[in-house]
Amino acid sequence: MLTTDDLRFFAAIVCAPSLAAAARDLNVSAPAVTQRLRALEERLGAHLIVRAGRQLTLTDEGELLAERGRRVLAELNDLDEALAERQGHVSGHLRIIAPLGFGRRHVAPVVAAFQEAHPRIKIDLALSDRIGGVPSSTWDIAVHVGEIQAATPSLIVRGLAPNERWVCAAPSYLARQGAPTDPHDLRTHSCIALRENDEDVTLWRFRSIDSGAEERVRVAPSLASNDGEVARIWAIAGRGIVMRSEWDVADDIRGGRLVRLLKNHTLPSAPIVVLLSARQEARAARIGRFIDALKQTLDPTPWRNMVTDVPCMSVAAPQCR
Known part of the structure; x- marks a missing residue:
């Protein structure tokens, strides 16, 4: 007979890319996972998983157990939460x-x-x-x-x-290179790109507050990183102009470490x-x-x-x- 522990154990295996990963999630050794899986299969009289190298493939019985087991565990979790909520927990x-x-x-x-x-x-x-x-x-x-x-x-x-997104730079950079007055001026400046969210990070899209016209500028970054904190530190150090989220640089602008640029244009929020x-x-x-x-x-x-x-x-x- 299946128990909820069996269902949770098998769900951990299904969610993991390998038995070793499942063992880490369950805080047990890999041999212990293998042994318990074998015992579960013997008790049910059916193979649940086909192991080919490091890959795991569910059999038809394994698919059935995974799907039905997921529903049972979800219902039990719902019941537990509903009872706890009635008690204010x-x-x-x-x-x-x-x-x-x-x-x-x-x-x-x-x-x-x-x-x-x-x-x-x-x-x-x-x-x-x-x-x-x-x-x-x-x-x-x-x-x-x-x-x-x-x-x-x-x-x-x-x-x-x-x-919002803002374009900004350090006072030291602006003292050396000057401030851009138009988005297209960015092509002649050192820019810092942040590679995140699979976006086209070198295409900066501006919209004029006065005319509403869109201006797209393809920058050639002299520095690029996938870490926003690194990009921010580079900008504060005067290494170039960066486009960053308001939440990340508002305090630096208030403290004078960065200066907001091109305020007559907006960027996509x-x-x-x-x-x-x-x-x-x-x-x-x-x-x-x-x-x-x-x-x-x-x-x-x-x-x-x-x-x-x-x-x-x-x-x-x-x-x-």
Whole structure:
């Protein structure tokens, strides 16, 4: 007879790329996983997994057990959460994924405080700047910065906070090279590119506030990184002009470490949003409670509440170098 422990054990194997990875997730040795899987197959009288090298393939019986077992575990989790909610508790397992920089600065503190307030809940926070490449089945909540290119019908998008993109540079850079007065001037400047979210990071799209005309500029970055903090540090060190999110550089602009440029143009906004499954949203109180807690910390918007806009530095723009 199957037990819930059997179902959870097999679900861990199904979600893992290998038995060794499943062993790590289960905090046991790889031989222990192999032995328990063999015992489960003998008890059921059916092969569940075909092992070919490092790859695992489910048999028909394995597919059946994985699908039905997933439903049973989901129902049990729903029941446990519903009972806990009636007693005023939040429980269960919450899997959150967020961008590296924003997640470190704004999501991680909320995760820690939320778990302290609700000790019966277990939270896993994964930080990645390539959320699009992470299967939605592996997370309950995804925090995203920027435009959503193609959200599937099974996902719901909720806004958390406004966020603009700004072009900025350090006073030391502007003192040497001058400030661009038009987006096309950027072609003659040293630019810093941030490679994230699979975007075309060297095509900067501006829109004139006065005329509404769009201007696209293809920059040739002298420096590029996949880490926003590295790009920000380079900019502060005077190594070039960078396009960064308002949330990341507002404090630097207020402190005079960076100067906002081309203020008569706007860039595509990068709102802070949260993605979640429509099915999960309807049934998981822990998801709704956490989103509420996150929204509360972002209202009023921290980077707008603290920043006092600093006028553009008055530096003559040099001719093309």
